[in-house]
Amino acid sequence: MKHLLLGNEAIAQGAIDAGLSGVYAYPGTPSTEITEYIQKSKLTKELNIHTTWSVNEKTAMEAALGMSYTGKRAMVVMKHVGLNVASDVFMNMSISGINGGLVVVVADDPSMHSSQNEQDSRFYGKFAMVPILEPSNQQEAYDIMHYAFDYSEELQLPVLLRIVTRLSHSRSGIDFKSRRLQNEMQLPSDTSRFALIPMNAKKQFEKLIHKKTILVEHSETSSFNELTLSEDKEIGIIACGIAYNYVMENISEDTSFYSILKISQYPLPKEKIKKLYKHCDKILVVEEGYPIVEELLHNYFDTNDKIKGKLTGDIPLTGELNPNIVGNSLGIFQNAAKSIPDIVSSRPPRLCEGCGHTDLFNTINELIPEIGNKNVFGDIGCYALGSLPPLNTINTLIDMGASITMAKGAADAGLENAIAVIGDSTFTHSGMTGLLDAVYENSPITVIISDNSAIAMTGAQESSAVGRLHKICLGIGVHPDHLKTMIPLKKNHQENVELLRTELKYKGLSVIISERPCVRLSRDRKEDIKSKIASLS
């Protein structure tokens, strides 16, 4: 019988079966379940696969590169914005190349179901000049993992696997292949390519440029890029990744009117595209994310109008694709859908009943009349919901760690009573360096670390901050007199308001750690956390 797996789980199982030795990741929707599946898999212990969460995506990718350096197969997993954090190592490891197979899995989130943008990771792949694989369904996602690792080793390049939310979080029946053994340790024969001083880097960059031809040749013959030409020449469709499913949903009953080029491997297979272009009167490019393929094929000087897609308004530029949007763009008649009855009101997400963040926001809100309502800088996590009514506490949410540094910049400009609210895990992910900036200048800001002892938004994974926040803050140089703790409970409300008022009056850096475990943690987890804190203090 087939195994029923989420797209994310199929990728995870595919990686295990392809001889994985370690997965490195920081949780982020929609990518989280890939790592979690490997953590929970029975095979993981038996095969001694590394699965512990990393502090952020950059440390994760560097560790994966380190494992690859030893000749073993490693995978690094993140959501799309995580690749921004890891982009330094990503751009440079395409220059150095890799040793053991290294697959970078990045989950994009078109429609921003759980993200602050819709950035398309294929741009990064192109930028770094590495091959990109973009599976169209769950079975292909499983199958492509064997290929991805083999291909990475063959080319000595990292391979980018780009997926989207809808593939990540949709289940399907999967057939497994036999499992390949892990690589033995084998250090690189020549390590100079990993030492990117200019004289080495220049050589490596030349090599990378020359690999482009080989990459395109592989894309031409890849079974993941399938060209089907039909007798009817009216429309040719280029369908990238999951977009292929939306196309087939519309035309699978009768494909004879359409020529289709399915793309699941980049760089683009130019010869195949040329064939399709010559064969058809019109080309529709259907791709999830930005119009990256369409832009490449589009005629800059407007001398023909054969290429259609997002740039021509045939498909919307924002939001994820669906069968109806794609059907429309193919000119297939769509029954006008009924609209949602007017009586239905919106139901935005909100903080859980009894959440400690709420008590913290109530404390801050008590002081808003005194300090003004635009002084609170927020960050990424559940507590971002504090920007919504009825709390309306938080004014900003940009990227991991930006609360502290934005508060500092605003204070530099003269804003008084600037407050940064950041979660424990977001703090260790990207807040610590910003805090050092604030320590260095003794910036007049109050940083509140809302410590719930978990990476709560993504499913309460273990936070590396647990039991270490005080020492980290002291180590960074926060003055002990202005490193305070509060317990955000209703009964402590007045006391907490006074504490915050006092620290706001201090015209230097204060850090308040607001400590209360996430309400979603089980009793056992809370006990584990207690003993961990005890063992660390």
Added chain:
Amino acid sequence: MKTNIILSGVGGQGILTIAAVLDAAALSENLFIKQSEVHGMSQRGGAVQSHVRISDKEVYSDLIPEGKADLILSVEPMELLRYIPFLNKNGWLVTDSNPFINTTNYPEKQDLYEQIKKYPYHVIIDATDIAKKIGNSKVANMVLLGAASNIIPLSEDSLLNAIRSLFKHKSDKIVNLNLEAFFEGKKIAKEFTDLTVNK
């Protein structure tokens, strides 16, 4: 054979358990399945939905096209109506009558029922109350699955086996509670007057 089902509710209400039963039952009948679900921010008390597609041929899109759902099965009445654009003209609506109110502008529940009754094929049952009488309000989702089981083209045996295997690691008591909920839901839906009156 191709069936499209939308499961809807509020984050935390357990629609993924219903999805898991449908998935396992469909797989045991060697059918093709795609089932998309919502993870992330919306799970914090927001509107959530799952698209379940079962077919004897390959299923392409993970999402059900608008106007193509054969059934919307909801654990909450307003969340049922949110997915009306997906309902096909002969599609069924099955819902728990109990509102989950975590917003300030939640409509009157009678108005919601009136709206649901405008569609010819609907079942509104107090699944939570039935579940409580059986012994645990958490099994309301299995009451609803039972109520909708006549509309779902999977055999009762495969659904029951799926329920058994899903809960067997917990305890026999929990397995039986869920099975009872399923049967109770099935019975009530049969007796439900609206089901035949409007058909």
